[in-house]
Each structure stands twice: as C-alpha cells, then as structure tokens.
Amino acid sequence: MKLPNGPQIPAVLQMVRWISNPMSFMEACAKRYGETFTMRLEKNSPPLVIVSNPEALQQILTNDTKEFEAPGDLNGVFESLLGKHSVITISGAEHQRQRQLLMPPFHGERMRNYSQVINDVTQKVISQYQIGKPFNIRSATQAITLRVIMQAVFGLHEGTRAEKLQQFLGEVLEKGSSRLLVALLYFPVLQRDFGPINFWGKQMRRQQESDELIYEEIRERREQADSSRTDILSLLMAATDEAGEPMTDEELRDELMTLLVAGHETTATALAWALYWIHKLPSVRQKLLEELDSLGDNPDPSIIFKLPYLNAVCSETLRIYPVGIITFPRVVRTPLSLSGYELEPGTVVLGSIYLTHHREDIYPEPKQFKPERFLERQFSAYEYLPFGGGARRCIGLAFAQLEMKLAIAKILSSLELQLVDNGEVRPKRRGLVTGPDRPIEMVVTSQRQVKSPILQTTTV
Numbered sequence: 001m002k003l004p005n006g007p008q009i010p011a012v013l014q015m016v017r018w019i020s021n022p023m024s025f026m027e028a029c030a031k032r033y034g035e036t037f038t039m040r041l042e043k044n045s046p047p048l049v050i051v052s053n054p055e056a057l058q059q060i061l062t063n064d065t066k067e068f069e070a071p072g073d074l075n076g077v078f079e080s081l082l083g084k085h086s087v088i089t090i091s092g093a094e095h096q097r098q099r100q101l102l103m104p105p106f107h108g109e110r111m112r113n114y115s116q117v118i119n120d121v122t123q124k125v126i127s128q129y130q131i132g133k134p135f136n137i138r139s140a141t142q143a144i145t146l147r148v149i150m151q152a153v154f155g156l157h158e159g160t161r162a163e164k165l166q167q168f169l170g171e172v173l174e175k176g177s178s179r180l181l182v183a184l185l186y187f188p189v190l191q192r193d194f195g196p197i198n199f200w201g202k203q204m205r206r207q208q209e210s211d212e213l214i215y216e217e218i219r220e221r222r223e224q225a226d227s228s229r230t231d232i233l234s235l236l237m238a239a240t241d242e243a244g245e246p247m248t249d250e251e252l253r254d255e256l257m258t259l260l261v262a263g264h265e266t267t268a269t270a271l272a273w274a275l276y277w278i279h280k281l282p283s284v285r286q287k288l289l290e291e292l293d294s295l296g297d298n299p300d301p302s303i304i305f306k307l308p309y310l311n312a313v314c315s316e317t318l319r320i321y322p323v324g325i326i327t328f329p330r331v332v333r334t335p336l337s338l339s340g341y342e343l344e345p346g347t348v349v350l351g352s353i354y355l356t357h358h359r360e361d362i363y364p365e366p367k368q369f370k371p372e373r374f375l376e377r378q379f380s381a382y383e384y385l386p387f388g389g390g391a392r393r394c395i396g397l398a399f400a401q402l403e404m405k406l407a408i409a410k411i412l413s414s415l416e417l418q419l420v421d422n423g424e425v426r427p428k429r430r431g432l433v434t435g436p437d438r439p440i441e442m443v444v445t446s447q448r449q450v451k452s453p454i455l456q457t458t459t460v
C-alpha cells in the first residue's frame, strides 16, 4: 500500500502546525501534494489521509458502516470534556442506538417548540445592549445559544442552578479554546499540573463544578419524576436498553454535556460570522432586510425558515468559514480503492470540510462571501457538508439552522447594528473547532420598527 504524499517534517512539527493554524496547514498541503494527502500528527499513531474530493467523500460517508467505520475511540481528544459514554466517543451498535435516542428531539414537530424559545431568548439578550455602546457579537450569540440549548436539554434556562451552569460552561469553553489547552488535549501525557503551572488542574476543577450541577439536576429529577416534561433529559431518563436497563447517571452526564457543548459553541460562532458578513457587506444586509420586512410583524417561524435569501446567507456563512473544518475520523475496514489509492484496513481517513468548501471548481472565487451561489445552483451533500455526513452526521443540523435563521431575523428586525471597525476578521482555531481571530465589536445605532405591509395599506 502506498499512502498519498504529504509533508515529510517530523510528526511533532506537523502537530504544532495543526494546532496553531489547521486551515493554512491543510491549504499548504493541498497546494503541494494535491487534493488527497497524508498528515502525521503523532509518531506512534496511524497517519491521517485527508480527503476533499466530493466523489471520495461520497464513497466514505455512504459506506461508513460498511467498508469504513466511524469509531468513537479515535475521538479521544473529546473524552476529558465529554466523557467515555458520549455519543461522540462510543462506537458501533452502541453508537447507533444512542443516536436513535438523541435524534427525535431535534426533528419535526419537536423543533416547533424551540422556535418560541429562540425568539424569546434572542429578544431578552439583545435588549441588554444600549445604543452607542460597543459589544462583542460572539459573546451575545453565545449567550443566546447557551440559553436555548439549556432550555432544550433541561427545560430551563433560568434559576440559580441553570445560571451557575451557564456560567461554568462558558468558562470551561472559553479557557478550553486556548491553544495551550488544545495542546494538552492532543498530548495526554501533559495532562497534569507542573508546580505553579496548574492550567490542566484548574480546567478539571471548573469541569467538576459543572458536573456537580448536572448530577444535582439528575438526582432531583429522579426524586421528583414528572411525566409531563418533554425536555431531552426527561426523555433520556425514561429510555431503557434492550435489557430494560435505564441509563446510569454517568452516561446521562456525558450525553448532556455533549449536547450542551456541541449544541451551543458551534452555533454561537456561526451566528457571529453571519452577523459579521451581513454588516460588512451592505448589499447583503439590504437584500436580507427587504426579504424580512416583506413578511411584516411577527412572521411565522416556519416562513422565516424557508426564506431563500436568508437560507443562502446562512449556507454561505457555513461554507466560507465552516465551524467544524474536518469530519470525525473514518477507518478503512476492508481493502479498497479511494481516489486511485489502494488503502488497507486500519487506514484513517478524514474529510476536509474546509478544503472542500474552498474548491475553485465548485465555488468560483471561494474566498469571496457570495450568498447568491446558493440561489444559482444546488450543491450535493458531498460538495457542501458543514455538518458532515453518514453515520456521524451532526445531530443538531436542523436545530442549528433554525436557531441561526430565527435569531438573525429577530436581531435584524429589532436593531440597526454596525461593525465598530470594517477591518477583516479571519478564522482561527478555537478549541477543537474554529472561530473569529479577534473580537468582532458591534454597536447598536438605533432600534428598528418593522411596519406591517397590511397595516401600511389600511392606514393610507
């Protein structure tokens, strides 16, 4: 077997580049070695084959329970935060069973219930910003998405425990987004305290504080069972496996933490990017306002969800700077041919979402933000894949899209916002995903009142 070419520098240096700037590292590799290349991040771990060809991605993601598998043990980098019972860290039949359990609350009818929550929370968060006082837009969007996911998962986002949990989780993720902590995640031998440098210990203690609050909530629910509750925790507590056994407290904790973390970090960043682009490019904002204003006061969320231009803006936001830049690893199970390479069982392959979204042949002028491309043509699920695909496709895809669209509609209809400076913001690593490379400061210039088209005609 001959693996695709790739950088020859020592693994530790490749790891440094991967941690410090994964996007430019992948771009440099693709430029030099072509669309399929091999990275080596650890001396004693298998090399990683990086793929960004849509046909190859289709082959992998439509076969990742057959010729390929999507094992959770390769997602060990998430284990210290999410635990070993998270849907992200488990494998095989257990993984599929757990997904079946987690998916229904993020689909269909259940989603309708979340629309009201998203609107109310967004309204509450934006009402705190005063005219003329700059604020960091990512902090605002993070406040929105954290409260929304708390409501979906626990059925609450107010009250002392909920507020404390929001604060601790915010801190865990903020500190965890630093490159130093990411390095500790990738090098488990360094996960201990070094005398006065007790970065890891501090992070673990913050996590323990969040865990205690989650365990308290589980305990209280067990003592005061309420069958009328529809939140995800109640659903998970009522579920049993084929032997009739319910989930243990530790399993519940890991799954709740997974949804809380995966469910708000990513969407907060996506929403912040969308607001950045909308206000950076006046014509985008103008078109979006025309579309939104045509709906009048209090439009139905399902109508907002289907707006073509709003959809194009959200899609382009997740294309140009995808929050998750690679899929989880897939592993070859039976000897096979991929993009002309003969791969043996055990070979690890990763889909590069970032490189796929920046292919000139699919997205002309890929570095330009152009929502119109999503109105002009349809992209296949392997040309455009911000939520991955196959056996590990994002569980919160519809939830995240709904949240982005409703929050944007609410913010744009209520406030006139401006970027404090028009300088360029670029993506950089933020923990295990990506985010803006500097704070995006915005300012409210005035309140906005949407006139209902019906009211306008009757008052004339």
Ligand code: HEM
Pocket: 087, 088, 099, 258, 259, 262, 263, 264, 266, 267, 270, 318, 322, 323, 324, 326, 327, 328, 329, 386, 387, 388, 389, 390, 391, 392, 393, 394, 395, 396, 397, 399, 400
């Ligand atoms: C804009 C927001 C989001 C983006 C860009 C995003 C992206 C992704 C990506 C790229 C994957 C990996 C897919 C693969 O390997 O094929 C993933 C998995 C996952 N996402 Fe999301 N996600 C977002 C929001 C959410 C939300 C809101 C939730 C939950 C409420 C969520 C929960 C998950 C979970 C649990 C997995 C793991 C699935 C598994 O291992 O089976 N995500 N997401």
